[in-house]
Amino acid sequence: MKILKSVEDVKNYIKTISRGDSIGFVPTMGALHEGHLALGRRAKSENSIVIYSIFVNPIQFAPNEDLERYPRDIEGDIEKLKTIGVDAVFFPSVDIMYPKGFKTEVSVKDLGKILCGASRTNHFAGVTTVVTKLFNIVEADNGYFGKKDYQQLTIIKRMVDDLNMKIKIHGVDIVRESDGLAMSSRNQYLSSEERVSALLISKALFKLKEEYKYSSSIDELLALAKSRIESDGNLSVEYIEIRDRNNLDKVSKAGTKAVVLVAARIGNVRLIDNLEIGGDE
DSSP states (O other): OEEEOSHHHHHHHHHTSOTTOOEEEEEEOSOOOHHHHHHHHHHHHHOSEEEEEEOOOGGGSOTTSSTTTSOOOHHHHHHHHHHTTOOEEEOOOHHHHSOTTOOOOOOOTTGGGSTHHHHSTTHHHHHHHHHHHHHHHHOOSEEEEEGGGHHHHHHHHHHHHHTTOSOEEEEEOOOBOTTSOBOOGGGGGOOHHHHHHHHHHHHHHHHHHHHHTTOSOHHHHHHHHHHHHTTTSSEEEEEEEEEOTTTOOBOOSTTSSEEEEEEEEETTEEEEEEEEESTTO
16 A cells, blocks of 8 residues: 655656556545445445545634544554555645645535534535645545535535536445444544433434424424434534435425434534435435
8 A cells, every 4th residue: 555645646656557547535534434444445346546545634623623632543544444455545744735825715605604514614615625635636536425424525516516527426325333323533532421322313313214204394303303312411412404415405395305414512522413314215
């Protein structure tokens, strides 16, 4: 597995790839878990070459967020990537990604201001800016993103379409622990008691999925799900909403194809989850 640390390293590596070989790309912030590895396995099955990037992107964190304590495990990440046969990993520094004088921002209007974007004002502009840079550096044919960050996936698809980027974006299903908790790098922040409480999120979503088939009131469904998540007093729901799967528009009628998205806080940890509901689901 090649370790690439500069843009020049990446460009030189790409020159060694045979013409006609497709490149699958998985951008991450490290602290890799099974969810991240599932992206690589999917990429491996569909491409000749798989490249990961690991970069904790400072411009997607607000001043009051957990940039400094965001988990980092470079050696562990490298070993995990070797086990799934990744061909190369790009580890840029902040200075390489944002050199002195960097002024450009890439943002998707409206989509970045709802749901998680309502409380994390510049978060998605930070995401789309760094992803655009990474796409331009790696020049991949296919990009792989987890559906756990459903809003992020939707925004990146919109950006790629709007800007006529050549890369094709693939969403990969959420990987859950055996008890249903969505895998997240931030789960390691949870105490044993908080870990038990966090299960209320996925349980509420799966319950809502069943009720969505028969209910006529979206407001009632969401209120009930919120009360279930907050039932033990440890979790505080930031938002829970049902949105269109393709564009995240609000859904007014139960039963149609949609996605329910939630963000909740427990202690100092912010957790997100979602579940596709309705239609054939």
